Amino acid sequence: MAWKVYDKTGNTVRCTLKGLEYNGTWMGACFVVCSLKSAVPVPFEIGDYVIYRGEKFEINYDPTALKKAARKTSGEAFVYDNIKFNWAGDELTRCDFLDYVRSDNRIHFTSLPKFRFFASSIQDLADRIQVNLDRIYTGAQKWTVAVHPEYVSTTNVNIDINNIKVWGALELLNSKFGANFVIRGRTITIGTAGIAVDKVFGYGRGSGLYEIQRTADTEQQIITRLRAYGSTRNMPNRYYNKQSNSSLANYLPNNMAVENLMLPDFPKITLDPYIDSKNIEALGIREASVYFDGTGDLEEIYPSMEGMTSGQLKSAGISVSLDVGDNGNLDEIAAAEQLTDDGTMDGLQNGQDIPPFTIKLKDVGFDINDYLTSETATISMKDGMCGGREFEITKCKKEGNKYVLTCNRVLDDGLKLYFPYKDYNIKAGDKFVLLNIDMPDVYIQAASQRLLAAAKEYLAKNDYVRYSYEPKVDDIFMARQHDEAVARGEASIHDTLKEGDLMLFSDEDLGINGNIIIDTLIIKEGEDIIPKYTITLREEKKVGSIEKIQNQIDSIIGGGQGIGGLNTEQVQSIVRALGKRFFLSRQGDDTAEGLITFLKGLTSEGKITSKDFIEALKGIHIGENGSGVEVLPDGTTQAVVDRLYVKVKAYFETLEIRKKTHVGGEQILSPAGMKCIRVEEHEGYYRCFFLARQDGIEIHNEFTPGTLAISKEDNINEGASSGATNRYYWRKVVAVGRDYIDLSKTHCDQDSNAPAAGDDIVGLGHETDIARQGAIVLSSVSEKAPSITFYAGINSYSLLHKEIIELGYDKVTGKPYQRIYGDFYAGARDKSTYMEYTPEGGVKIRGIVNIGNGSTGASNLTDLPQEVEKIIPPVWDIYAVNVIEGAPVDVNTNQKLAELGDGAVDLRAKFVRNGQDVTEVMKRSTLRLYEFKRINPLGHDDNNLSDEDWYEANKGKDVYRLTPGDVMWACNLVAVFDEDILENEYKKLK
Numbered sequence: 001m002a003w004k005v006y007d008k009t010g011n012t013v014r015c016t017l018k019g020l021e022y023n024g025t026w027m028g029a030c031f032v033v034c035s036l037k038s039a040v041p042v043p044f045e046i047g048d049y050v051i052y053r054g055e056k057f058e059i060n061y062d063p064t065a066l067k068k069a070a071r072k073t074s075g076e077a078f079v080y081d082n083i084k085f086n087w088a089g090d091e092l093t094r095c096d097f098l099d100y101v102r103s104d105n106r107i108h109f110t111s112l113p114k115f116r117f118f119a120s121s122i123q124d125l126a127d128r129i130q131v132n133l134d135r136i137y138t139g140a141q142k143w144t145v146a147v148h149p150e151y152v153s154t155t156n157v158n159i160d161i162n163n164i165k166v167w168g169a170l171e172l173l174n175s176k177f178g179a180n181f182v183i184r185g186r187t188i189t190i191g192t193a194g195i196a197v198d199k200v201f202g203y204g205r206g207s208g209l210y211e212i213q214r215t216a217d218t219e220q221q222i223i224t225r226l227r228a229y230g231s232t233r234n235m236p237n238r239y240y241n242k243q244s245n246s247s248l249a250n251y252l253p254n255n256m257a258v259e260n261l262m263l264p265d266f267p268k269i270t271l272d273p274y275i276d277s278k279n280i281e282a283l284g285i286r287e288a289s290v291y292f293d294g295t296g297d298l299e300e301i302y303p304s305m306e307g308m309t310s311g312q313l314k315s316a317g318i319s320v321s322l323d324v325g326d327n328g329n330l331d332e333i334a335a336a337e338q339l340t341d342d343g344t345m346d347g348l349q350n351g352q353d354i355p356p357f358t359i360k361l362k363d364v365g366f367d368i369n370d371y372l373t374s375e376t377a378t379i380s381m382k383d384g385m386c387g388g389r390e391f392e393i394t395k396c397k398k399e400g401n402k403y404v405l406t407c408n409r410v411l412d413d414g415l416k417l418y419f420p421y422k423d424y425n426i427k428a429g430d431k432f433v434l435l436n437i438d439m440p441d442v443y444i445q446a447a448s449q450r451l452l453a454a455a456k457e458y459l460a461k462n463d464y465v466r467y468s469y470e471p472k473v474d475d476i477f478m479a480r481q482h483d484e485a486v487a488r489g490e491a492s493i494h495d496t497l498k499e500g501d502l503m504l505f506s507d508e509d510l511g512i513n514g515n516i517i518i519d520t521l522i523i524k525e526g527e528d529i530i531p532k533y534t535i536t537l538r539e540e541k542k543v544g545s546i547e548k549i550q551n552q553i554d555s556i557i558g559g560g561q562g563i564g565g566l567n568t569e570q571v572q573s574i575v576r577a578l579g580k581r582f583f584l585s586r587q588g589d590d591t592a593e594g595l596i597t598f599l600k601g602l603t604s605e606g607k608i609t610s611k612d613f614i615e616a617l618k619g620i621h622i623g624e625n626g627s628g629v630e631v632l633p634d635g636t637t638q639a640v641v642d643r644l645y646v647k648v649k650a651y652f653e654t655l656e657i658r659k660k661t662h663v664g665g666e667q668i669l670s671p672a673g674m675k676c677i678r679v680e681e682h683e684g685y686y687r688c689f690f691l692a693r694q695d696g697i698e699i700h701n702e703f704t705p706g707t708l709a710i711s712k713e714d715n716i717n718e719g720a721s722s723g724a725t726n727r728y729y730w731r732k733v734v735a736v737g738r739d740y741i742d743l744s745k746t747h748c749d750q751d752s753n754a755p756a757a758g759d760d761i762v763g764l765g766h767e768t769d770i771a772r773q774g775a776i777v778l779s780s781v782s783e784k785a786p787s788i789t790f791y792a793g794i795n796s797y798s799l800l801h802k803e804i805i806e807l808g809y810d811k812v813t814g815k816p817y818q819r820i821y822g823d824f825y826a827g828a829r830d831k832s833t834y835m836e837y838t839p840e841g842g843v844k845i846r847g848i849v850n851i852g853n854g855s856t857g858a859s860n861l862t863d864l865p866q867e868v869e870k871i872i873p874p875v876w877d878i879y880a881v882n883v884i885e886g887a888p889v890d891v892n893t894n895q896k897l898a899e900l901g902d903g904a905v906d907l908r909a910k911f912v913r914n915g916q917d918v919t920e921v922m923k924r925s926t927l928r929l930y931e932f933k934r935i936n937p938l939g940h941d942d943n944n945l946s947d948e949d950w951y952e953a954n955k956g957k958d959v960y961r962l963t964p965g966d967v968m969w970a971c972n973l974v975a976v977f978d979e980d981i982l983e984n985e986y987k988k989l990k
Contacts, residue, residue, distance in 0.1 A: 019527060026520070030183075063084075066080070097168060143186050146190065212505075225288070231292065237438070252267050256271070261302055280463075372437055382431035394408060473533040519536045521533075676755060727753050777791065820837075874983060876913055879975070883908050
């Protein structure tokens with residue numbers, strides 16, 4: 001094999017290489033090196049290139065030459081060692097990353113190498129990389145930067161740039177967004193690793209590997225028990241201590257101070273919250289702690305508005321007032337003042353303050369003024385035209401169901417503009433969070449759940465032994481595979497193998513069975529007849545064979561996908577490789593080693609060969625349309641075909657011919673019917689005759705006087721042919737004979753036609769005979785067709801409300817229906833499980849009933865509360881209410897207490913169970929069911945009596961007296977009780 005080196009024009013061949021070495025590192029450098037000996041000097045220049053495996057590699061420096069002899073006196077007169085040909089990606093290390101943006105995104109830029117910008121998504125960084133490459137590389141040299149469509153990344157990232165190259169910007173993709181990237185040719189794909197190699201490698205002859213070396217990462221810190229903490233931002237002072245003091249349990253010791261956001265179990269469940277890895281039994285306890293406070297590469301997690309919805313607040317018992325049609329997202333701006341100045345403030349006079357602006361927030365479930373701290377409250381925009389900017393809040397005012405914030409504008413020192421301004425206003429729907437305020441409980445609890453999710457993700461990346469693998473590739477296998485692929489017109493593994501691709505290989509002894517990323521790839525060619533390969537793999541999961549199968553994907557792959565797993569292209573490539581091992585080929589001859597069952601049949605355009613045809617027939621069954629061949633249980637065969645054409649002769653022991661017929665319109669199943677062959681008109685009636693004998697068989701007249709006889713023809717269009725017409729009549733039978741019936745001229749339905757020969761006349765109802773008042777109508781032409789309707793009680797010329805069972809198709813809704821008017825039963829014969837309806841007893845159901853989302857009417861079930869209480873315990877509460885019925889309780893200032901005469905308020909306990917007042921029931925109890933605790937903001941009253949002393953003095957009382965001395969600015973009585981004791985006592989007393 002030889003490779004030609006061309007000058008940059010491609011027209012001149014500099015030299016021919018007999019050997020070279022390819023070196024590639026995933027998300028790193030890729031190049032080709034070679035050495036050359038020549039009798040004459042080779043005039044190498046920057047831009048000379050070689051094509052290897054379809055990729056162009058260029059010289060970007062002047063190679064060193066060693067002269068060892070005079071020109072043409074020796075074949076080794078001039079020696080060039082380690083000539084390096086770089087891939088196209090080397091250009092990325094020479095292109096500055098400047099402050100440029102796409103021309104259509106309305107974002108300010110400076111063109112400087114030192115700048116700061118806010119990236120709402122990874123696409124913002126990718127766009128800046130594309131713009132910088134477009135500054136230099138155009139036409140055939142143009143680069144394409146693409147974010148993989150299945151990539152989901154970190155959002156809202158502030159990035160500082162200080163004189164870096166485009167390659168440095170690519171490194172930010174991984175450090176800031178956790179994204180991987182691959183470069184093929186002049187295309188950079190972000191958010192993915194490569195595709196899977198088209199082969200499952202294994203150890204042994206013909207499997208592709210002759211040796212596998214596994215090396216553990218000795219510098220790795222394995223974690224199986226993790227303690228995680230959030231930041232202190234937006235956390236109320238001594239929040240957990242106050243939460244503990246308000247509870248009878250007193251979770252926290254008095255001398256324990258916790259200021260950081262904690263995991264959800266703290267402090268009610270445990271004072272030492274942590275999460276354990278599922279690998280802890282295999283690897284033992286290995287502890288570590290981590291702070292999600294914005295330091296290092298970890299995000300800052302703290303109570304905030306982010307992701308909060310009205311539904312979440314409602315679930316927590318907090319109601320909010322929103323506009324009709326609002327989407328319920330509370331972290332979105334409701335409205336904002338639209339500024340009209342240009343942001344320069346050139347029109348201001350000396351000494352004038354920068355005018356503020358206003359923002360309207362939705363009802364967020366709390367008044368911001370009640371949660372201010374010593375720090376200045378700030379609103380931080382997460383997206384929109386002011387995304388990444390923070391604005392100090394100087395005033396907050398409640399207006400209707402909105403909060404109006406007055407905020408200071410912010411100067412951008414680089415642009416010398418005050419934000420927001422006319423081109424960069426905050427808009428409704430922009431996302432935000434509030435900073436430097438004490439957030440309410442529900443927001444702290446939501447942040448704890450986010451902390452738990454982040455901790456689990458962190459643990460998942462560090463709870464295993466991390467290995468690197470160096471498989472020794474069988475060069476002969478690779479050469480043979482290359483020749484076979486070329487012969488088939490396909491690309492070989494040699495020509496497509498790339499660092500960053502997923503190498504599929506398995507080994508039972510090492511417990512490997514999956515795909516591992518190729519970290520480095522070296523291919524040496526020219527030393528021997530066939531190339532030699534050196535591959536290094538990186539693997540992230542290893543805790544035993546079962547865990548290995550589940551966790552074999554490299555964690556850096558998971559980071560590259562944003563949410564873990566493989567993208568569609570990778571899955572397709574893995575399927576192709578594994579398919580050769582586990583699935584039958586569609587393109588070539590193949591053999592299945594087991595029994596194959598075809599659930600929907602088998603079609604062959606060629607021959608089907610069977611060693612035992614009868615046995616083969618046993619596996620061929622009648623298809624959905626009734627056609628097919630099968631062997632019956634008695635050993636005989638049966639064939640059902642749609643068409644059979646015999647060219648010479650067919651022999652039949654027995655031949656039975658069946659004919660299908662068609663009945664259109666409507667069929668009425670009733671006690672009487674006839675085919676009219678002749679009509680005589682008489683005064684007051686029509687006499688309609690029918691054949692009394694047909695084919696030697698006498699036809700009995702089934703009509704009786706009083707029968708309501710109907711005839712109807714619906715399938716003839718008016719005027720379609722001479723003498724043809726739509727016909728209808730429904731008349732009373734006034735007399736019957738052996739071969740006729742008499743139909744009344746006057747006792748009939750409105751618009752009834754006269755009978756005629758050829759009419760089909762059917763009895764549909766009877767004037768007096770109940771036994772003849774039923775019928776079944778099968779219709780293919782009515783407005784509800786196709787339908788089957790059962791009628792009863794037809795005693796007039798109307799079917800209205802006579803139907804008792806209906807099965808049909810509603811053409812308006814496009815849905816089938818079934819209706820039964822009367823007794824109904826569906827279920828087992830022994831009534832072990834059933835559903836039954838009777839007009840007297842209503843609906844009875846015995847069995848399991850699943851009630852899904854959207855079900856209504858539960859409030860009408862009288863015994864539902866008792867049934868629910870068996871599953872969901874009732875909710876108890878005890879309130880302090882005024883002894884004087886209806887008198888106010890919320891007397892919480894000295895002045896108001898003084899107005900009451902003696903300045904005292906007497907309070908008693910009110911028991912509430914599931915929202916209902918059950919005080920009268922509970923007053924009959926002989927047990928002490930509750931105590932009240934007094935809570936003052938400072939822990940004592942005006943007389944310096946502590947809340948604890950007040951509690952001891954009032955323990956056991958039924959009436960509690962509050963005096964002006966009990967109150968400083970406000971106080972509250974909180975009941976302490978045990979719900980289980982209350983429930984048991986209630987059930988005894990009820």
